[in-house]
Amino acid sequence: MxxxxxxxxxxxxxxxxxxxxxxxxxxxxxxxxxxxxxxxxxxxxxxxxxxxxxxxxxxxxxxxxxxxxxxxxxxxxxxxxxxxxxxxxxxxxxxxxxxxxxxxxxxxxxxxxxxxxxxxxxxxxxxxxxxxxxxxxxxxxxxxxxxxxxxxxxxxxxxxxxxxxxxxxxxxxxxxxxxxxxxxxxxNLLAVAFLYVILCFVYYIIYQVYRSTYELLTLQRNTELLESQSLALLKQIEAAEKSERELAVYRHDMRHYLANIIVQLREGRVEEALEVIKGRLDEMGEPLRLSAYCKNPVVNATLALYLERAVRAGINVSVDCDIPDILPVDSAELAIVLANAVENAVHACCRMTEGTRKQIKVHCVSRPQMIFEVVNTYDGTILFDEDNLPRAEDDGHGTGTQSILAFARKYNAFLIYKTEGDMFYMRMLINYD
Structure with a gap:
């Protein structure tokens, strides 16, 4: 040669x-x-x-x-x-x-x-x-x-x-x-080539199985999130209805209490008037508090549900959201993105060492472009792939990140993940058409 x-x-x-x-x-x-x-x-x-x-x-x-x-x-x-x-x-x-x-x-x-x-x-x-x-x-x-x-x-x-x-x-x-x-x-090159035709057909079948499984798992994940949103909405609707009923009773009874207080004050019995007021406040008990993070009901219900879980886990939560009723994207899809991001943040905080600072911040603005970010504390190491996406640490995780990426691609949004010190940032910018 x-x-x-x-x-x-x-x-x-x-x-x-x-x-x-x-x-x-x-x-x-x-x-x-x-x-x-x-x-x-x-x-x-x-x-x-x-x-x-x-x-x-x-x-x-x-x-x-x-x-x-x-x-x-x-x-x-x-x-x-x-x-x-x-x-x-x-x-x-x-x-x-x-x-x-x-x-x-x-x-x-x-x-x-x-x-x-x-x-x-x-x-x-x-x-x-x-x-x-x-x-x-x-x-x-x-x-x-x-x-x-x-x-x-x-x-x-x-x-x-x-x-x-x-x-x-x-x-x-x-x-x-x-x-x-x-x-x-x-x-016998033709025979080998024919074998590869068969192999390509087999791989096509495997690909279809992969694709169907991938779509099924993604659909299952989104369905679970939508169910959580529905439960959150029902919970808030029930709380609102209860609040309306209680307010109607309060308004009906308030005239009688005010009349009683006026009589006591006119006769100079200030202590008795204060006792009437104190008794009424004790009957009312703790006022009902509805979580109101933004004007969009679907997104608000989702944030209320997932941030409530964060609070129960002992995580300090800070929210500043300007999300209007009318959005440039589908409200349910945006709610899924925020649910995934907050859920990932909760998991990261829960994995932190006991006694360390655990915090989640959610910030959203709607003008001139829609920008939202979810920031959380973490410890350990976060690995990024060549597409700058955080890699799942355990098998079976990472679905939420893929769902967020799919949303960003659908709406041509700018998505970035980064770390600064002990804080992890997920930020997305959506341009208005």
Whole structure:
């Protein structure tokens, strides 16, 4: 093999090592993604170096046969040590990525018309085509699939991943048997391509299951929040009706008490008049207090419910909300966002050490743009992903953050999370049309 052909094959091998590592990184959940990115780069360099040595010393065929094993060992070892996913999910992610590599190689073969038979330049053309296809698949996954996939990864049971992991592994084994063992074969490339057509169909079914589950979980979450809002509204309606009834009785009886007091004062019996007033105040008891945070009844009811929970948890609550009846967004959807934000704030405060300051602030303005923020104290460490979204610390959490993000995308709102000292900020700006 001449030098140009060797360099072209090393470039192809580098692309086919970099792509699955990058895809596995995007599919996996790490508590510290920046550190994980550097570690996965080290995994790539290790695998690429070993495969380059195999290519030079043992030849291209042996390198192709051992390529997946060389990639598998450092990648899985690191994932088991650092990622938050189940071991069976690591297998699903890895073999899905490797199958994608083989699919890219087949697509490149058909797109270039089997150009590898054409010499050194054809090797470089194939490497370029593989790089383009790899970048396209990574972009599509990151742009459209990563968030729902990782959300489901946090909510799917361990047993489900064991079943799903079998699918890409079986296809990988078939491809190895048909195309690489006992030696590299190209005469049955159509059969392997047909296998990948079936695999794509299977993954489409899996995607539909993912999507349905994601929508179901999101709908379930929003339904629970709407039920909480309905209960809060009913509670306030009942309190208002009770208040109206009590006020009607007070107004009816007040004439008699005032007449009695006037008589006592005219006759100079001040002490007796004061006793009448004191007796009436004792009968009235503690006045009914309705939480009134803003003018919008739906949002107000939601804030009243969730902030009441914060107060019961011993959290100091401060509210300054200017939310009118008429909003540029759906009131129920905005109430869900605030409910999620306040609930997340309550959870963060409840996880704090006993005796530390626990505080939640809710601030909203409606002009010239609608801006609202929920601020809370916290301790520990809050991790952010590359989209500056806070990452859930425990499996099964993070749904509220995704719901807030969906709202921001729907209304083209500006959403930001940040920390300053011991305070965590969630701020959103909604432009009026």
């Amino acid at each position: 001449n030098q140009m052909a060797l360099l072209g094959n090393i470039l192809r091998m580098t692309v086919t090592c970099a792509f699955p590592i990058a895809l596995v990184f995007e599919m996996s959940r790490f508590p510290r993604r920046r550190r994980a990115r550097a570690a996965m780069a080290a995994v790539f360099l290790t695998a690429a170096s070993v495969n380059a040595m195999l290519l030079i010393l043992a030849g291209q065929e042996r390198m192709k046969q051992l390529y997946a094993a060389v990639l598998f060992v450092p990648c899985i070892i690191y994932l088991l040590a650092a990622a938050k996913d189940w071991p069976s999910q690591h297998l699903f992610n890895f073999f899905t990525a490797v199958n994608a590599v083989y699919l890219i190689s087949i697509l490149s073969h058909f797109i270039t018309g089997g150009a590898l038979e054409g010499g050194d330049k054809a090797v470089w053309l194939d490497a370029l085509m593989r790089g383009v296809l790899s970048a396209l698949i990574l972009f599509l996954f990151v742009r459209y699939l990563r968030l729902p996939y990782q959300f489901l990864a946090a909510n799917m049971k361990k047993g489900s991943w064991r079943i799903f992991a079998v699918i890409p592994f079986c296809f990988f084994a078939l491809v190895m048997f048909l195309g690489l063992y006992p030696h590299v074969r190209t005469d």
